[in-house]
Amino acid sequence: MKRATLSGFLACAIALGLIVAGCGGDDDAEEPVAQDLTTIYCPMERVGREAGVPQFEPAENALDTSELIGLGLDEAGSLAAEHDCEIIVSVADGEGQPVPIEINLKAVYVYTEDDVVTQIEGVGGGI
Numbered sequence: 308m309k310r311a312t313l314s315g316f317l318a319c320a321i322a323l324g325l326i327v328a329g330c331g332g333d334d335d336a337e338e339p340v341a342q343d344l345t346t347i348y349c350p351m352e353r354v355g356r357e358a359g360v361p362q363f364e365p366a367e368n369a370l371d372t373s374e375l376i377g378l379g380l381d382e383a384g385s386l387a388a389e390h391d392c393e394i395i396v397s398v399a400d401g402e403g404q405p406v407p408i409e410i411n412l413k414a415v416y417v418y419t420e421d422d423v424v425t426q427i428e429g430v431g432g433g434i
Contacts, residue, residue: 349392349430350413372427
């Protein structure tokens with residue numbers, strides 16, 4: 308009977324030791340790298356079709372359009388132009404503006420207040 312109790316105690320001690328060893332710190336572990344899937348880039352380029360649906364990816368020189376927020380229209384337009392994109396104001400001071408209806412993968416649609424970019428509506432346009 309003592310032998311079974313000693314064997315059970317040793318098995319539990321070994322299992323506990325393995326669990327504690329597996330819970331060691333990961334101080335040297337690198338943080339996982341992830342892409343922000345909500346980022347809107349310009350320009351975009353077509354990269355094919357999947358299940359009949361066109362697929363798009365940011366072009367090599369793409370701009371993270373969030374960099375435009377807070378800039379005046381002239382400065383935002385210059386920054387966009389450096390990446391072969393153009394700014395189209397779709398809402399100015401709370402009022403909707405006429406915009407082109409064709410798809411343009413180099414067009415950034417923005418909202419402005421007092422000629423300052425406040426929001427990115429999207430890239431590409433179209434109805």
